[in-house]
Amino acid sequence: MNLQRSLLAALFTVSCGLATASPPPAMGNGAMAPPAENPAPDSPARLIVSRDEEGLNACTVDLYVQNQMAAQIPPGEQVVLEVAAGDIALSVAQAGSALCKPDQAQVSVQSVLLQPGETRGYKVMQNASGFFLSPQIE
Template sequence: MRLLTALPLCLLLNCITVLADDQPDLVDPGAMPAGSQARIVVSRPQAQNENACDVGLYVQSKLIARLAPGDKIEIPVPSGPVALGVAAMGSALCTQETDVVHGQSVILQPGETRGYQVNGDQSGVFLSPLP
């Protein structure tokens, strides 16, 4: 009987461990050689289509942040090609697009800072470059 009561607890703890292991680490700027770092700035307008759902920001196919309306994040990345993406996150009402990540690739020069804004329409959320 003890085995049966301990089994759900062990399964739960294993799930928690797996979820914790899946969380990506942010890029450590100290691990990049001097002069090879670039920066990506992503903002999300406060009143974006009156949508309160979070938006997941992906860099190199890894979830880096969840952005709520009004959030802004600056991410140090290595210079060179970088894959960016966003997807709606949250409850079933937020993820009607089956968690599709809308992505794009950019090439960043050392020392470059590039800005993006999260936008959305009927097809989902996407990143628009800022001037």
Template sequence: MRILILLASLYFSIGLSQAEALAPGAAGQHPAPEKMATLIIGRDPKVPNTCAVELLVENKPVAQLPTGKSVSLDVPAGTLYLRARLQSADHCDAAGLASGQSVLLEPGETRQYLVMLDNNALFLAPHLH
């Protein structure tokens, strides 16, 4: 009888160890991938072709925005600081203009902006279809 109780308790403890290894948050599991969002940033036709538009996320350059084109960026969800600035290219009279803003992106969200120039001010405007 003792052997049967000993075997039963051993079997039960092995079963618990295996269940713990499979439980969420167990040491053997990989963490969930970081939640991402998408930014699509275009360039308004009023921005002079002679100016290069540089896009920055968290003050790090991520893309150059050609005339008539847009870029799609996969970024971590959460609060991010976006910035666009005009750089000297050819005869750009507006070189040095910059605009920045913070945005809050939800996981899986796609948000569109347009780099615009109006009254000698550069800004990122939400782009609505």
């Protein structure tokens, strides 16, 4: 009888221990993740655009933000831009050079809604229709 009570007490203690709250997850270096901040409404957003080195096209790509060329991205490189938060028009097109002809005919504009302080990543992709930006999942 005492053995049964001891076993029940041990099981109860173990199950109660499992129900306790766990601490918040730690970051890779052991520090706790900082709390999320509320950025000011006029804070810029950050746009990260990258390109694979193993892509089918070795030509540099032009990145357009609000229909203005913002950067050139060669294969294997990335750019980080601070942009005004809000509805942003993005597009990519093959840049012209000695070996590459500019490809403005197949440019498709993508609309992106960025919040103040938000960081969003995209990867330059290519299909039969031309270049486009694909959301990058971390």
